[in-house]
Amino acid sequence: MNNLISIKSATLSEDIAQQLTHAIVQGHIPQGSKISEPELAKQYGVSRGPLREAIVKLEGLGLVTRTANVGARVIQLNTQDMLDTFTMREALEGMAARLAATTMPADEISSLYALLDKHQAHLDANQDEHYVQQGGNDDFHLRIIHASGNVKLIRLLTEELYAVIRMYRRHTADHRSDPRQALREHKAILDAIANHEGDLAELLMRRHISRASQLLAQAMHQATSATSR
């Protein structure tokens, strides 16, 4: 198995951590599976030292759980954890939207309006197919977060929490019932930010995320009841 993405980092352990994160988020390493240090070390062609460091980092990201003398396991997504995570996200991204309403520069606002137009055009041209914007510069949520200007908040959301959030969003994308509704909500949030209405921006962002989590919970519930049948 070869690594599709191979950005040379300064240190092996960083490399491995990135590759492992990608592999887990994309589902190449299945949920709940055990992480075998000797096996992965051989696979990536490194010794166990850097690999262990990478695993410790993944534990910090909440992608694996470690038990002493037993080893690491990839987390298993489940509805309750998802709801808990999205509640946190609601609080944090809500705050980010509030802050963005006072700090976002005018040109970034217009740039975001352009982005939403692009999304709109994509929906029109592709029979409402969901626009894949995972993590890239076209990710509306990431743009808002960065506009908050709060370094700590940005770091927490984009570096520590977003790996797990992305895993859940991968599911959302498949089961999203109405991408146009999401786009409308994005537009409303951006309007509030453009008008410097922090309270409103926060409220709308919260509702937007809350709604997404409810849709996702439904989808996950259906999925589990289907497999258990």
Added chain:
Amino acid sequence: MNNLISIKSATLSEDIAQQLTHAIVQGHIPQGSKISEPELAKQYGVSRGPLREAIVKLEGLGLVTRTANVGARVIQLNTQDMLDTFTMREALEGMAARLAATTMPADEISSLYALLDKHQAHLDANQDEHYVQQGGNDDFHLRIIHASGNVKLIRLLTEELYAVIRMYRRHTADHRSDPRQALREHKAILDAIANHEGDLAELLMRRHISRASQLLAQAMHQATSATSR
């Protein structure tokens, strides 16, 4: 130098991580100082392996920053980072208070009222000296957080963020201008929770933390301008 607290963990690296965290939060290892792996390894009587693992964990906690091929440094507290951190805390603990308003059981509520009475009595008996409640079971904020029932939120606040928050609170405690005001605010928050008023509980918790951060910012500003004089 001996370790005051020595709770035997299953693994050395956990031990070291805990001891280092304590040492940094308590200021035994000064801010901004470099972490020398050989030195600390000798000091704690372990090899560099587990020590490095501990450092990686501390990096995840935001207590140190690491640079490839250079090493780790203890973070340096400064006003901007503090404000950023407390803004996050505002969002998260505000949410915790909101959740607690619907999930906190009646006996825990009475127990918390008793705790506040105890704090009141302490203030009456000790000429308004600030009651030290760092991290223990008498910590009002921690009790609220746990009452939220959101596992992810609890983990984030108590395990990942609280180390840094405690470092800042250590300063607050010294410069707290009016502990009775803080107590009044705690009481108001608890009242809102007891009445199951989630909106109000969140609002009050946010104001409470915001006020604390402003006081702390003032204190830190005075401290820096004093030393630079």
Added chain:
DNA sequence: TCAAGTCAGATTGTCGACAATATTGGGTTT
């Protein structure tokens, strides 16, 4: 038949040594 105990195999935790990179101090040049 089943439960408890035992033992081999495999995996994780820890260590000491080597390689790669950064830091330093002295010396040289302009």
Added chain:
DNA sequence: AAACCCAATATTGTCGACAATCTGACTTGA
């Protein structure tokens, strides 16, 4: 005197080997 270069030194990154612990199958006895 200041700036630059280079070598010596120290520190971090990586590796392979050993020790401690867990896992699972087999044996044994009730």
